Amino acid sequence: MRDELKGRRDMGLTRIPGLLFGGDYNPEQWPEEVWREDVRLMAEAGVNLVTVAVFSWSRLEPAPGVYEFGWLDRVLDLLHANGVAVDLATATATPPPWLVREHPEIQPVDAAGTRLEFGSRQGYCPSSPVFRAATVRLARAMAERYREHPALAMWHVSNEYADHTAECFCAESARDFRRWLQARHRSLDGLNAAWGTSCWGQHYTDWTQVEPPRKAPGPVNPAQLLDWRRFSSDALLACFEAERAVLKEVTPDVPVTTNFMSVLRDLDYWKWAECEDVVTDDAYPDPADPRAAVKAALSYDLMRSLKRQPWLLLESAPSAVSWRPVNVPKDPGVMRLHSLQALAHGSDGVMFFQWRQAKYGPEKFHSAMLPHGGTATRRWRETLALGADVRRLAEVAGATTRAEVALLLDWESWWGLEAPESMPSDRLRLHELLLSWYAPLHARGVAVDLAPPGRDLSGYRLVIAPNLYLCTAEHAAALAAFEGRLVVGPFSGVVDAADQVHDGGAPGPLRDLLGVRVEEWRPLPDGVTQELVTTDGTRLLARTWTEWLDAEETEGTDVLARYRGGPLHGRPAVTRRGAATYLSCLPEDPAPLLDDLLTAAGVTGVAGAGLPADVEACRRGRYLFLLNHGAGPATVTLPEPGTDLLTGRALPAGPVTLGPRDAVVLKPRPTTP
The missing domain is CATH 3.20.20.80 (Glycosidases)
Incomplete structure (x- = not known):
């Protein structure tokens, strides 16, 4: 407890x-x-908690510096008197009409150069100094007004960053981008080297020549796009941090959050979460x-x-x-x-x-x-x-959850992987790659964490990297230091932090760890599959992606599965070196491989084996949640006796039937000494 x-x-x-x-x-x-x-x-x-004032800027500040807090005072007083706490928004998610009309330059510009009009929500340029200054002024006014209000439980900055405005291509964003690039690359020589501007005649001789990756006649430099993704995430984060700094100055003991949007590609949530209290x-x-x-x-x-x-x-x-x-x-x-x-x-x-x-x-x-x-x-x-x-x-x-399996997720690798018009295939989508491993783990009731590749992984038994397209020496060192079972998916270790292919090709800095070398990418056309056969005779089908893999001459590397048929016939498809497994393809059903990995790692589901297809099992602290997502009843075996907190029923160990879309939350019975 x-x-x-x-x-x-x-x-x-x-x-x-x-x-x-x-x-x-x-x-x-x-x-x-x-x-x-x-x-x-x-x-x-x-x-017991409501979120208030998310889109209220135009009501709270109807004119520059003119605040009308009376109505919000009455709302907060009424909520508090009735036992309801408040997650109070800073109201900065949508600038008011007067600010937009006085400063039309704060409205965002898309990649084609069109300035977007007022009339929806979240219409702002993240790099605009006028917009940022106005949000900070309002945040300070809100904090000073409600710092002592008993209803205030949490601050809610803006709303769903990157929902409508993930990037802006205006002149102010271009200036901010250049400042960001100067801080990252130090010099034009550094920028030209990182972006490989000798390709397609893009060599820059003055910082003023550098612009955002607006719509161009053909494919845009993928290194420029990668830095743009980094910058755009950081530009929005700077907006959040500017407001958070004021809130922490005035109300240091009130937690600060902004609401994320699940598995969102546009923002590096590892970086963002470091700046949040909740x-x-x-x-x-x-x-x-x-x-x-x-x-x-x-x-x-x-x-x-x-x-x-x-x-x-x-x-x-x-x-x-x-x-x-x-x-x-x-x-x-x-x-x-x-x-x-x-x-x-x-x-x-x-x-x-x-x-x-x-x-x-x-x-x-x-x-x-x-x-x-x-x-x-x-x-x-x-x-x-x-x-x-x-x-x-x-x-x-x-209550907290302890997981023995981790999936690796790196936003910069995600951005690089999905660069448009420059990859061997545009069918490799990171969210789908994550789901391809997560779904069978979820079906087996195996608790899963997600982690960035550089995090200490020592608490896990099995770590799966569905894809690490961008892989640095530091990432590789962290994975090499991991002592459990490791799985690395295809098209990994391809490029460095500048989106430049590693010397010697893939898997780059992972080569010694995995004991393989990728000679050629062989993406599959839509609807085409490639068979592979494991050493025990299990036949699997791969979709979307395969690789011409060299592993035969590498000492200590075992071939666990080979391709069958076609140009890759007989070549390695899945290999293992020590405790590290490499998949050069995307199996339609990775379950047979996963089951072997879980057994080798000593990982079992929280409710034992044989969960019904539509039943989800999660353990949170000592509490076991069993959720039936199906339209019919399902029977699950309880691993221990306890009490269902939802009904108060005492349940023995053994089978229990869940009705359609029903659940049990089992609190284990205390053990007698």
Whole structure:
């Protein structure tokens, strides 16, 4: 229990007992007579935290330096009087019309040179000094106004960075990019060397010649694109850090967050998480996607891994969203099941967008805890029931997860891998590569962390790098120091930090560790597969990618599988040197290889073997979560006796049947001395 409480203290929300439950609240969209009804219903549902003022800049500062806090004062006072704490946004996610009209240059410019117009949200250039100064002024005014307010539990900076504006190509961004490049490369000679500008006649002789990678006649320099991705992530992070600095100056004891967007390519969340007190996430699994549960679990495990402590699901949808081409609602029981899944993977609460369903605007058809139909609806009944479940699980707060398997994820390698128009194949997508390994681990109830390649990996038994296209000597040294089982996927160790191919070819600095050399990439056309056969006769099919691999002459390298048929017939497909395995292909089903690896590493699932296909098993601290994502009943064997916290039932060890979309949260029975 001591470790569980420590995790909660690290999160910084000890003033709110138990798990958090609530959602975004937009009182400015409603007349004040509705507010009292809102807080009454919040109390009925068990809401203890709401996010307020995310898009309220134009209401809080209707003219430059003119603040109207009265309405927000009344909202916070009312919430506090009714036992609801506040995740208070700095309201800087969308600049107000007066700022845009006085300074139209703060609006973002796309890669084709078009300046985007006001009328949506998050329309700003991250590098604009005018925009940044205005956000800092408002953040300071908010902090000084509410520093002593008893409702204030957490600061929420901006909203979903990179959702609408991940990059800006304006003249101000170009100046900021050049400053960033000068700090990174020190000189033009350094830049020209790193970008390989002798290719295609791109040699620069003055910094003013360097521009963002705007739309060009043909493929853009991939090294320039990689630095642009780094810069764009850093430019947005600088916006966050500028506001955070003010908040920490004025309210040093109030935790600060900004809401992430699950497995998002545009921002290096390892770097961002270092600057947050609490990791929070917005997650919207698609009810129409048969892989929704697996994708959500992967994103939740990433959130837990970013700071290796409990996190918070800050936004999710009670039912349908409003922004997909077809917005499928959640069937009865799915909202509960999705919420329990987040708790199982380390969230210390369940929050939604939003509390009361909007009457107007682009999100008027986005579901809410309190729908258009009010309290005489199934959705409201499910909100009440979920609030009761969250209260029953209060003791889970702060519990941590111990994983023996890690998946490696490096954002810079991701950006390099998916550079457009310059790769052997554009079919290698990192999110899909992660899922190809994560899905069978998830199906076996194996707890998984995600980790950057340079992190100390000593606590794991098995580490899987689905792809490390960009691999440095430091990355290779960290992997070589790892004493457990290691798996490296194809097209790894290809380039260095400047996106330049390693001398001698792939796998570059991993060559001694893996004992192989890649002679040729052989991507497969769509719909074409390549057979391979393991040493025990198991036949597998590879898709998308294969490689001409040399391993025969390398001492100490064993061939675990060979290609069968075609130009690669008889050549190595999967190899092992010591405890390190290399896959030169993408098996359609890696399960046979994975099972051998798990056995060799001594890793088992948290609920033993033989989980039904639609059942998810997660252990969080001492609590075992069993979630049935299927439309029919499923029987699972409990490894120990205990109490189901959701129902209060005492359950013996042995088989237990879960109804469709039902769950058990097992608290083990104390052992007798």
